[in-house]
Each structure stands twice: as C-alpha cells, then as structure tokens.
Amino acid sequence: MQMESIVSLCKRRGFLFQSSEIYGGLNGFWDYGPLGVELKRNVREAWWQDMVARHDDMNQLPGAPGPYSMEGLDCTIIMHPQVWKCSGHYDLFHDFMVDCRESKKRYRHDQLNGRWVEAKNKRVFVTAEAGDDEQKKMEQRALKFFNLRAKNVDDLKWDGGVACLTEVEDMEQVVGPDAKNTGTLTEPREFNLMFKTFVGALSGEEGAAYLRPETAQGIFVNFKNVLDSTRHRLPLGIAQIGKSFRNEITPRNFTFRSREFEQMEIEFFCHPDQSADWYRYWRDRRLKWYTDLGISMERLRMREHHEAELAHYSVGTADIEYAFPFMAEGEFGELEGIAHRGDFDLRSHMEGKLDEKTCPLEVQLDENGKPKWKGSGKDLSYRDDLSNEKYTPHVIEPSAGADRATLAFLCEAYTEDEAPDDKGKLQTRTVMRFHPRIAPIKAAVFPLVKKDGMPEKAKEIYLDLKREFNVFYDEKGAVGRRYRRQDEAGTPYCITVDGQTLADGTVTIRDRDSLEQQRIEVAHCAEVIRQRINQ
C-alpha cells in the first residue's frame, strides 16, 4: 500500500519520526525531522502570509462581501478553567466511564440505566444502555441472571422504575449490560478528553487546569482586547496558530489523529445580518487555499453538513476533506472545518454557558435554577460607532489542522514515476512534488564533477542563495544520484555548475517535475528561483 511507502520515506528522509522512538514510542505523538520541520513551517507560514500578514483592509477581496480587517494573536495553552466550562468542552470532554471486567466493554456512567429487581432471595440492579428498548433488555438480563425462563417472568419482583446508574452506590450489586454476574463493572472513573494539569507547585485540585483542546477559545476571550487595542471596526478576523491537546480515544493513521497537534484558526467577527455571506466567503476561500498550494480537486472535497447535523443557531458548517491514502476507497478525512457559530461563544463567555438545545439560546441552568457554568459577566458585545448599533457579533470559524494539512501535502506530493537511466533503462523515481512555496529545500547547488574549480564556484553560488532561501549543497558521487536524492526530498530546482560556467558564467537550472534544464546567468539565480516560487 502506498501509505506504507510514504511513512517509510518520511522516516528515511527525516520528515516525521515517532515521538520518543528510542523508548518504544508514545501512542498519538509524532516528531518532525529536519525536512518535516521546514515543510510544516512553510505550511504555517503560507497560511499566516495568505490570511493575515498580506491582508489589507482597504481593498475588497474577490468573493468577499466587503473589506475587512485581520489581526493575529498568540495566547497561552493553559487558560482559566472556567473558559472550558463555558465553551462546553468540559461537559463534552469530561465523562465518567465504567468498564466491564467481563465483557471488556466501556460505558458512559450516566448513560447506563437500570432497575432494582429481586428473585430467589437476591436483589440486584440490572442495567442496559439507555435507549428505547432498555426495559426489554433489563428484563432479559434479569432472567438470565436468575437463570429463569421467559415464562417465569412473573417471578421477577421489580422495585421502582428505571433509574440511572449514577444513583447506585454499591457497584457490587450491579449487573452490567453485557455481563452475566454482579460486580463486573468498575467504579466510575474520570475519563478526560482534555489533558489535565496543575497550576502551582502545590498541585491540589484547586490548581487543576487543562491544556487547551482548541485555540479558538483564546481568541474569544481576547476579542475585546484585540478590538480595543487596534481601533478596528467589524468585520474583523483574529487568527492564531498553536498547539492543542486532546486525549483521542483511538489515535491512528500516522499523524492524522494526534494527541498533540497544531491548529490554524480564524475567528471572524461580523454583523449577524451579514454572517451568511461571510460564511460562504470563508468556505470558498479556504478551499481555494489548498488547491492553490497544489492539492488536486480529485482528492479534495467540500462537504456541507446536513441541516440535521447543524446546531440550530448555525447557518452552516462545511468540512474540507482529503482522500488520504490510508482511508478506504471513497472515504475522506477532515482537514479543516468552517463553521458558522452564531453568537454562541461570545454570549457563553458573557452570560454563562448556553444550552445549545434551546432556541433561542438560553443560559444552561443547574438543578437549583442557577447557571450551570457562570460566564465572565464582561460585556463582549460591539457598538458600531457609525450606525450606533450595538450587537453581539456572529462568528465564522475556519479551523484548520496544521499537521493534517502537512500530511495531506505529503501524501499529495508523493509520486513514483519512471525515468530512463544513462543506459536508457526505465527506473522508478520517487518524487515529492511539493508546491515550490512549501518545499522544504528550494534549490540544491551541485558542481557537475568534483574538480576543475567547479566545487569552488558552486559553493560561492550556494552561499549567496542561502541568504534568501533554504538551499542545499552536494558534491558527492554521480550527479544523477544527487538529482534523484533531491527529487525524494521534493526540492523543486537543482542548479549545476559545469565546464561552461567557468567560461561564460552560466549554470543550468533543472526542474524537478519536467526534468528540463535551462541555462541561466549565475547572477540571475536568486531572481529566477524567487520568480518560480511565487508564480
């Protein structure tokens, strides 16, 4: 399978290594090697340049409903724990689970229901996974436990109605949903999809904090700061690149589902009435970003979520997906999600965590009728000083995975083609066809042969180019072999000093994909590379 070849090349050439490899590796963690770090840096850099640095708020971009501003942010990985309670991550990512020692299955503690039942002088709590047929399953479980036939169903003495397992204290009296005996379920254990840590040297529960599971919340909580410090009007986008952490249940597929990963996120704040237009703009613009950097539409797709999948406050959500080689035919993996989030996040951080099931959105209350998670109480709404209108901005969130994008670029670039060797025999050539903008090495400089002053001249060119580009010098062995090595690293251009260079000051520049060589002046090398990268 092709994915194995890609993984093998990544290791061999230094794109990706398994984390802590000498100790046997660590599930869900990966390191970038010398070529990988350049590739990922370029992906990040391309995103930042295209979305933030080169953006101007004077001109209207093609497809955009109007001009807008962009700013950057870099917030901490550890934030106030209340951030995650109001964002909903604490509830969503924080469950108590019980494991069954007999069936080896795992259940959410609060999603197991059961009933007390007595027969043959024994009283147990039979359980089933919450659902329409739970009563029937409980009955079957009880009959089995007491070794009764279906016709003796009347021997079962039920005590009370259906109750949640959370209300049972003694697990020894519980029969698991797939177990034959009592006491096979473990005590409920905290199951945390967020990485927990402790702030302060005395690490007590009061210092408990979490490594962020997404960068977005740092933007929401700084929305007012950015607005106040930059004098921008809406619409305004705030961008951030940074690490996030999730205890994925099943990390798999190379770096696709890593526990430590990097996100490139934008929170785009705009007027509610324009949010639908901005949503479409960002969706289309983000798709184009991938194709501009060389991902072909054959393996890329935009998947709009169905209305049933959407939160009711959202106008739309679309995933940009890539057909990774490790996925089954016709299956795609998410690279980026573009979500219309309404005012859910800002309002949650103001008023307290909103209940996403309510319409219109209302603060989620606990059993005492108080907010389940208190918000900051700070006003995060926006007053338009031209229209004097005050509103809570709606948010469009294009959220991209830097590691997933990098992996997609690696997969897309990987090609094996055939090129004739010096005897005319066809040989397999492995080429990483990176877009020149993201290629780890932009150009290699070679002396054709290691004599006649060619190495000296080539080194001169190399040192000159190195001031501007990541370039590579190699004088060892046959030149053909050096070309092939660069093909495998994805270097788009090779500059070769030959006999003619010493006579007329020209070199050849070889194109990785076409194998064509062109003769250019030594003095023009930097200019030619610059042009070709940016074309």
Add this chain to the structure above:
RNA sequence: GCGGGUGUAGCUCAGUGGUAGAGCGUCAGCUUCCCAAGCUGAAUGUCGAGGGUUCGAUCCCCUUCACCCGCUCCA
C-alpha cells in the same frame, strides 16, 4: 475498547534453541561534463522493552509498548 497481524542494520526484508545475514542506502577513495544500481574499501545491530523456561533464547511462554488491518467509539 474488541479481534487479527507485525516488531531483526537508516529503509525493505531473510533467518536459526548455541549471541545474525541480504539488497538498497550511508561513509571514504577512485572514476565521471548531466539524471541513482561504474570500481575498490568501510562502518552499523543490547534481533521493540521487561520477566520466565533452559546449561544457553532473536527464536518457546507470560507481561508490556508501538505500528498496521477490521469493528467499535470519538469529532
């Protein structure tokens, strides 16, 4: 989480109850005026980790870690 498979040099893999090889790659030298396999020479492995059986284990057993495939779960 469950089931199956795999783990031996940088990579791909062979191998045996008596402490290991091949190809490619790498390095050095020679050759070479343009697309890897011309020549000569060299280096490299605690055979994933821990424990057990054995006189002796890379090989057998147990545990564990990691990777791959399928299912499940998650988003």
